[in-house]
Amino acid sequence: MKSTKSLKDIINASNMDSDMTEKQINILSAAIELFSEKGYEATATSEIAKKAQVAEGTIFRYYKTKKELLFAIPKALSKVSLFEIFLEDFNEILNDEHDNFEDFLRKIIMNRKKFVSETAPILKVIIQEVPFHPELRSKILNTVIFPSTENGISIIEKFKLKNQIVDMPSTTIINLIITSIFGYLFVHYIALPELPENEQDLEYLIQYILNGIGQNSTLKNTPR
Incomplete structure (x- = not known):
């Protein structure tokens, strides 16, 4: 449970x-x-x-x-500063030194899974109400989205220099990662929590992302 x-x-x-x-x-x-x-x-x-x-x-x-x-x-x-709580341990991961992109990705996914699973009812209400509350949307953008994206881009740039991920625009890479991770977590913990979850699913998600933006990805030669 x-x-x-x-x-x-x-x-x-x-x-x-x-x-x-x-x-x-x-x-x-x-x-x-x-x-x-x-x-x-x-x-x-x-x-x-x-x-x-x-x-x-x-x-x-x-x-x-x-x-x-x-x-x-x-x-x-x-x-109650839910959004600051959202970033609290997340920022610790972002601020750590990571030699390997796959390990970094795994830490991010497990960390966000824990947060979303623990706060699913609250997040569901937020998602439902954000379109109707400009002040709430503004707070999310300014305290969660913009800071985490800025930190994420700097990390992505480091992994690009190490040739561990494809040479795509860093903002695009961040958007693809966020969409993949939160799309999965949204379906399993907010929209359809009854949906069966295989214990290997998160590992498959990691490999799915790596196959898309890892150095072996077929996207690496895509025109920018």
């Missing part, structure tokens, strides 16, 4: 001073889990109240409508 972290777990782990009450945190944690499992429309506030162990009226003391509760989730996630 996959172990996941709730909003409450993340708040406790981040040691942040939250302006939310314990009941609010429990309500939002319950809403995230149920919206992720059943979808927003199919989830009743009575179910959220039961899971949060509060009276249904307590929800409406904090949030006038179910929609207001939904919109409170991205705001809460922004406050």
